[in-house]
Amino acid sequence: MIQKLKTTASRRLRQRLAFGLLRAITGLVVVSLGGILLFILIQGLGAVNWEFLTQPPRDSMTKGGIFPAIIGTFCLTVGAILVALPLGVSAAVYLSEYARGGRVLALVRLGIQNLAGVPSVVFGLFGLALFCIFFKFGTSILAGSLTLGFLILPTVIGAAEEALRQVPATFREASLGLGATQWQTVRKVVLPAALPGILTGSILGLGRAAGETAPIMFTAATFYTLHLPQSVLDEVMALPYHIYVLATAGTHIDQTRPLQYGTVLVLMALVLGMNMGAILIRTKLRKQKKW
Numbered sequence: 001m002i003q004k005l006k007t008t009a010s011r012r013l014r015q016r017l018a019f020g021l022l023r024a025i026t027g028l029v030v031v032s033l034g035g036i037l038l039f040i041l042i043q044g045l046g047a048v049n050w051e052f053l054t055q056p057p058r059d060s061m062t063k064g065g066i067f068p069a070i071i072g073t074f075c076l077t078v079g080a081i082l083v084a085l086p087l088g089v090s091a092a093v094y095l096s097e098y099a100r101g102g103r104v105l106a107l108v109r110l111g112i113q114n115l116a117g118v119p120s121v122v123f124g125l126f127g128l129a130l131f132c133i134f135f136k137f138g139t140s141i142l143a144g145s146l147t148l149g150f151l152i153l154p155t156v157i158g159a160a161e162e163a164l165r166q167v168p169a170t171f172r173e174a175s176l177g178l179g180a181t182q183w184q185t186v187r188k189v190v191l192p193a194a195l196p197g198i199l200t201g202s203i204l205g206l207g208r209a210a211g212e213t214a215p216i217m218f219t220a221a222t223f224y225t226l227h228l229p230q231s232v233l234d235e236v237m238a239l240p241y242h243i244y245v246l247a248t249a250g251t252h253i254d255q256t257r258p259l260q261y262g263t264v265l266v267l268m269a270l271v272l273g274m275n276m277g278a279i280l281i282r283t284k285l286r287k288q289k290k291w
Helices: 001-046 050-056 067-098 105-116 120-134 142-167 169-177 184-211 214-219 239-249 251-287
Strands: none
Touching: 001 142, 001 251, 050 067, 050 169, 050 251, 067 105, 067 142, 067 169, 067 184, 105 142, 120 214, 142 184, 142 214, 169 184, 184 239, 184 251, 214 239, 239 251
16 A cells, blocks of 8 residues: 555656646757847838838848738738638548548658648749749749749648548438448538638648748749839849848848848748738637537
8 A cells, every 4th residue: 555655656746747848848949049039020020111011122222121921921922822712621531532542652651741841942942943944934923923822732641631531421421321422421421521620730730831931932033122022923022032132132231130130030020910810710710510
């Protein structure tokens, strides 16, 4: 009896130590993230004003604003989602609802997981070779959106497939039992039920697409332009590449340092705004679910 009490006490002590360690690690992460955000806010808030948000750069990018870069980033991000979401959901539906298990399917899933870890610069070179040179799209929004779309495609596929798996099998059985075909079941029952989870993958992909520099450096972004894009074949400024230019390639790096932090702050706000919009839609859809 005494031995049993000692064992129980030892387990409780180890459990408390483990939970304490997890809380400490979580707190460290939160404090570090908060410190980074606070530093960027302090350094960049002074540069953000109406002119900064609505005017193009001027005087070797030491003055003016980042309006063309904001528009370019928005176009590239929306284009990437329009590319990745249909392809990712279609692939997830096939893998989850139609594909038969086996080595081939396991290899396909392994390939998707490996693609999620490929460096973004590799996708940039892929987009340059395929879209800019082979398809002759040139440096354009179209080439950049396609490249970013393929970059976030593994994330969207993984999230969508997991969301489809979470739909109860009874939904499918009830639909099939009422005489619906498998495609009707997927389209009218499974996909609507899985939509909130699919949007989660889209949110993750949205943030990554908006913040990538290497892919758009080769396929879409230009150093400087005063003009807003008129078509999908135009090149654009983009916030991530603009930050890179200000920090590394400018001739007045010290003078542009406040603009660098201001641009980072605007990029974070843009990503947060798009994510919040997607989260609100996801929350609304989840409230409509009855299971």
